[in-house]
Amino acid sequence: MNADVIIVGAGITGASIARELSRYKLKILLLEKEAEPAFGVSKSNSGIVHAGTQNPPSSLKGWLCVEGNRLIREEIAGDLGLDFSECGQLIVIFDPADLPELEKIKKEGEELGVKGLEIVDRGWLEANEPNLGPDIKAALLVPSAGILSPYRFVYAMVENAVKNGAGLRTSRKVSAIRKPAGGGFEVVAGGEVFRAKFLVNAAGLYADEISAMAGAPTFTITPRKGEEYLLDKKREHIVNRLVFPLPAKNSKGILIIKTSDGNPMIGPTAHEVRGKEDLSTSDEGLAEVLAGARRLVPSISKSDIISYFAGLRPVAGKDFIIRHEDTVPGLVNAAGIQSPGLTAAPAIAVMVAGILKKQGLNLERKEEFHRLRPRPVHLFQVSDEETRRLIVKNPAYGDIVCRCELVSAKEIREALKSGAVTLDGVKFRTRAQAGRCHGGFCTTRIMKIIQEELGLPVTAVSKRGPGSELIKDERKWPSDEHSS
Numbered sequence: 001m002n003a004d005v006i007i008v009g010a011g012i013t014g015a016s017i018a019r020e021l022s023r024y025k026l027k028i029l030l031l032e033k034e035a036e037p038a039f040g041v042s043k044s045n046s047g048i049v050h051a052g053t054q055n056p057p058s059s060l061k062g063w064l065c066v067e068g069n070r071l072i073r074e075e076i077a078g079d080l081g082l083d084f085s086e087c088g089q090l091i092v093i094f095d096p097a098d099l100p101e102l103e104k105i106k107k108e109g110e111e112l113g114v115k116g117l118e119i120v121d122r123g124w125l126e127a128n129e130p131n132l133g134p135d136i137k138a139a140l141l142v143p144s145a146g147i148l149s150p151y152r153f154v155y156a157m158v159e160n161a162v163k164n165g166a167g168l169r170t171s172r173k174v175s176a177i178r179k180p181a182g183g184g185f186e187v188v189a190g191g192e193v194f195r196a197k198f199l200v201n202a203a204g205l206y207a208d209e210i211s212a213m214a215g216a217p218t219f220t221i222t223p224r225k226g227e228e229y230l231l232d233k234k235r236e237h238i239v240n241r242l243v244f245p246l247p248a249k250n251s252k253g254i255l256i257i258k259t260s261d262g263n264p265m266i267g268p269t270a271h272e273v274r275g276k277e278d279l280s281t282s283d284e285g286l287a288e289v290l291a292g293a294r295r296l297v298p299s300i301s302k303s304d305i306i307s308y309f310a311g312l313r314p315v316a317g318k319d320f321i322i323r324h325e326d327t328v329p330g331l332v333n334a335a336g337i338q339s340p341g342l343t344a345a346p347a348i349a350v351m352v353a354g355i356l357k358k359q360g361l362n363l364e365r366k367e368e369f370h371r372l373r374p375r376p377v378h379l380f381q382v383s384d385e386e387t388r389r390l391i392v393k394n395p396a397y398g399d400i401v402c403r404c405e406l407v408s409a410k411e412i413r414e415a416l417k418s419g420a421v422t423l424d425g426v427k428f429r430t431r432a433q434a435g436r437c438h439g440g441f442c443t444t445r446i447m448k449i450i451q452e453e454l455g456l457p458v459t460a461v462s463k464r465g466p467g468s469e470l471i472k473d474e475r476k477w478p479s480d481e482h483s484s
């Protein structure tokens, strides 16, 4: 056996499971089809650490969300140096006749164990959220909701799992799964064969295909698209909390979202689509999001929007599917991880570890588990005084590469040392290229740093892995330019 457990998919679900299992004396292998972790659903979402409200008390996702929220707030955010902020949430109503609905959400939240819920009136809202629309009558205040950077959450989980001995193999698309006579699994990925006794399927949108490959075609994933629109940082303080309307049939509705990087966001839509790679945005989506957002905060205008993206929720019915497939001994599915999967992931990981133990995996704790991960430095998050101190210590902090987002050469080199191998990997870790100019000024400079740091020819430097290289002919690349 190469490993005790193979996990397919390095999104937040697989990354959290890898970190959880890395507490034990086990050989863990995380296989990811993309060039880097966090390139699936986990990069394209709202980044909200939901409190657990808006889920039925009987649902698995409801209680896993409440427990995931607790784990993030009380342990993981501090241990892994995440930029988590417990900003709180409001669920607003426009008609006093909807008050019973708000009371119901409060009661269901309390049944799930969500603390501090309180209904606040128009006077409270005027004092605390002055930009909200005049038609909003009351709201449910949910103090334990928060925000974090979704991709930096995944990177932190993966880095810490690897630090604790888990193996990570990227660009390894699982294409076949065999079940040898002696038990366990042979997993074919990227032309190699990996063996393990247990297989955990955390393949997001493709979890149905992986489960079928392993011999359990027990569910289908239907993508549900969400379009999101990012606003300029100058609108950072447009709201002080996350603002939600009453939930819609299939989603939590169009929200005003605070983000850990400062830019507020509006969205997401929720529409079922056919294609698992259909990340297009549309005029209709923009109109729907703008109308929904302006109902909550009328001063939002189209010209505030600087960027947009779409993500696909991997939906398999109403709830998560987290179970051992009894017809395929050793296969555990962590599938249908739609919202609030980002929040629930640490609790899903604990649940999966429990299922594996029940199936015979020996969970013996390591003598030493490296719980802590140093918080990466981001100049855009520190004071001028701290920036000066950093530059004195290391002048590369004063070498600003991305002017829009204030990202230094030092931060880019650190991102590459911690695992980034592509331009998107650098962007998600540091924010370089994420500002108003979308990398117009800094991309060539970042490419040169990638070349130097990873020892790659420029023709191998890509946006998000093989097939997305930017330069085809090395002779056209200005190699004599200053680059560090």
Ligand SMILES: Cc1cc2nc3c(=O)[nH]c(=O)nc-3n(C[C@H](O)[C@H](O)[C@H](O)COP(=O)(O)OP(=O)(O)OC[C@H]3O[C@@H](n4cnc5c(N)ncnc54)[C@H](O)[C@@H]3O)c2cc1C
Residues within 6 Å of the ligand: 008, 009, 010, 011, 012, 013, 014, 031, 032, 033, 034, 037, 038, 039, 040, 041, 042, 043, 044, 045, 046, 047, 048, 049, 050, 172, 173, 174, 175, 202, 203, 204, 205, 206, 207, 210, 224, 225, 226, 227, 228, 268, 310, 311, 312, 313, 337, 338, 339, 340, 341, 342, 343, 344
């Ligand atoms: C618009 C939107 C907004 C959302 N907002 C929130 C929110 O605010 N809060 C919240 O809690 N949740 C939110 N969610 C839900 C959350 O994003 C997901 O639940 C979560 O990211 C799912 O993570 P995952 O690891 O299961 O899937 P993924 O991140 O997709 O990871 C699966 C991984 O498996 C890999 N993979 C697939 N097939 C193979 C294969 N054959 N071989 C190897 N690897 C493979 C993929 O490349 C991918 O990296 C939102 C979702 C959307 C779409």
